[in-house]
Amino acid sequence: xxxxxxxxxKKSLLPWLEExxxxxxxALFAKPDAWAVRSGxxxxxxxxxxxRTYRDPRFDLLIRCTSCGGSGFNHTAARGACPxxxxxxxxxRTTHAEPARR
Ligand SMILES: [Zn+2]
Numbered sequence: 001x002x003x004x005x006x007x008x009x010k011k012s013l014l015p016w017l018e019e020x021x022x023x024x025x026x027a028l029f030a031k032p033d034a035w036a037v038r039s040g041x042x043x044x045x046x047x048x049x050x051x052r053t054y055r056d057p058r059f060d061l062l063i064r065c066t067s068c069g070g071s072g073f074n075h076t077a078a079r080g081a082c083p084x085x086x087x088x089x090x091x092x093r094t095t096h097a098e099p100a101r102r
Contacts, residue, residue: 018048026048063091 025045026033029052036054038045044053064070067084074080081087 024050025051062090063093065089065091 017099030049032052032054033043040057042055042057044055045051046053065072065082065088066083068075068082068089072082072085072087072089072091074082082089085091
C-alpha cells in the first residue's frame with residue numbers, strides 16, 4: 001500500500017515540482033538569458049533550471065600558440081614576450097583550416 005502511494009506521489013508530484021523549478025529558473029534568469037541570446041552565447045541549464053552556464057562561442061576560435069606552446073614567453077635568447085602571440089599564449093583561428101593571427 002505504501003509503495004503504491006509513493007509511486008502515485010512520484011507520478012504526480014515530481015513533474016509538478018520540476019515544472020515549478022524550471023519556471024522559477026526562467027523567471028530568475030530572464031534578463032541574463034535574454035542578454036546571452038542577443039549576444040549569441042550558448043546557455044546550458046543545470047540543476048533543473050536553477051543554474052546556468054553561459055558561454056561565448058568565440059572561445060572555440062582560440063588555440064594555443066604554436067611558437068611558445070601557450071606560455072607567452074619568447075624562449076629564444078632574445079627573451080621577453082612571444083613575437084607570434086604578443087605574450088598571450090593564444091592565437092585566434094581565422095578559419096578552420098588555417099591557424100591564426102593574434
Ligand atoms: Zn606565443
